[in-house]
Amino acid sequence: MSSCRVGLRLAACLLNISEARKMYIVENIAKAALLERNGQRHPEVSVLNIFSDPEYNRSVITIAASIDELGNSILAACLEAFQSIDMEVQEGIHPCLGAVDLIPIYPLSGVGLEECGAVARSLAENLVLSVPGCSVFLFGEADLPEKRPLVQRRKQLGWFTRRDFSALKPDLGAAPARRCGLTGIGASPYVMNCNVTIDSQDLALGKEIASAIRGANVNGLKGVQTMAFPHEGKIEIACNVESFEDQEDTETSEGSQYMAYSVLGDHFYYVSPHYIEAQVKKLASDRGIGTIGRALIGFTPQECKSCAEYAIKESIGEFWKIRGGVFM
Structure with a gap:
């Protein structure tokens, strides 16, 4: 109970x-x-x-x-x-x-x-x-x-x-x-980890793509911090996706690049993992290469809240062992 x-x-x-x-x-x-x-x-x-x-x-x-x-x-x-x-x-x-x-x-x-x-x-x-x-x-x-x-x-x-x-x-x-x-x-507000692998062994090219989507870049994705690493014979674009409160240019709708959630009356936004994957895929395609999927390490903020509420309500300590059969 x-x-x-x-x-x-x-x-x-x-x-x-x-x-x-x-x-x-x-x-x-x-x-x-x-x-x-x-x-x-x-x-x-x-x-x-x-x-x-x-x-x-x-x-x-x-x-x-x-x-x-x-x-x-x-x-x-x-x-x-x-x-x-x-x-x-x-x-x-x-x-x-x-x-x-x-x-x-x-x-x-x-x-x-x-x-x-x-x-x-x-x-x-x-x-x-x-x-x-x-x-x-x-x-x-x-x-x-x-x-x-x-x-x-x-x-x-x-x-x-x-x-x-x-x-x-x-x-x-x-x-x-x-x-x-x-x-x-x-x-801080929730930070999500989202990685996209490109079908290349060229680290310089990976760093170029990472730089292009980095939030600090004038045309980058807001709140996204990126690095490129050699990984399992390919290059992984590793992204920390920060939540932020600024509402400017953050209209949320189906297909939008931004997702929204609230905590204690405060509203936060973050770039959708699907949008990050799409942007990396486009940048890689422009350079003549493909991508090999996206890995969300853990949860979006909404998923984390839902899983936490369920696991604690049901007193499930080792939720990581059963999460695939419940939420994913």
């Missing part, structure tokens, strides 16, 4: 860890998120999805919970991750700075960005106290008073190219230990 309180206030974390080749480690981290300190499973926490890419050696674990419980749940998962992942020996083609590389918290239902930011800051403080050598940088709503976005913080820290942590200056914690590296913690 349902153990879900009426009006449960939900948030999600897409926990990015630098391990995808030892799945028992990844699953142990996911399962740690579900347990209270007494070892019993928490009824208001669910792991909705696990996405692992062995070539990138990176996994994204989607944790959804009551906002009152999410910080403790993420902390438990991080403690397991720091015990199991050693950045001194970690290898993979995806950029990363930490064993736990990124902890973004997103509001889903009944909770605002400010409260998510407070949970993120509290989590950061608890993490550096709990894990010797853990160091943290803050972004978004957790980074007060500046509220610098993740992309800006990553550029400042050399996330895209750096593997030497010794000279980094964290916001919390001592200089990063080589085993732990540096962890980003913050809160």
Whole structure:
């Protein structure tokens, strides 16, 4: 029977860890998120999805919970991750700075960005106290008073190219230990991960296409951050799709490039994954090549909310094991 309180206030974390080749480690981290300190499973926490890419050696674990419980749940998962992942020996083609590389918290239902930011800051403080050598940088709503976005913080820290942590200056914690590296913690409107593979091995061409759709480009897609990576013998255009509040030029209708959703009365928009795929396909076709499908890593904001509400209402902690038979 349902153990879900009426009006449960939900948030999600897409926990990015630098391990995808030892799945028992990844699953142990996911399962740690579900347990209270007494070892019993928490009824208001669910792991909705696990996405692992062995070539990138990176996994994204989607944790959804009551906002009152999410910080403790993420902390438990991080403690397991720091015990199991050693950045001194970690290898993979995806950029990363930490064993736990990124902890973004997103509001889903009944909770605002400010409260998510407070949970993120509290989590950061608890993490550096709990894990010797853990160091943290803050972004978004957790980074007060500046509220610098993740992309800006990553550029400042050399996330895209750096593997030497010794000279980094964290916001919390001592200089990063080589085993732990540096962890980003913050809160923002939902960010979706959408990747499109082009049928080419030409990385320069992939970077050209990625640049063309990047939101910073004058003709790019608003809120879309992109990189191109060699992946399984082809080139993958990896996109972080940010939600934004600005309503200018964001009419939403069937077939529109923008999708809309609301959280606690605030309206957000993001570029449709289908539109991103269509744009990459067109740009690739103009260069004489094709595409090989689109991968949505996890959920759209609406899907994440629906899955979270269902999983917690039904007290399904390991939702990632059954999601294909329920929602997809």
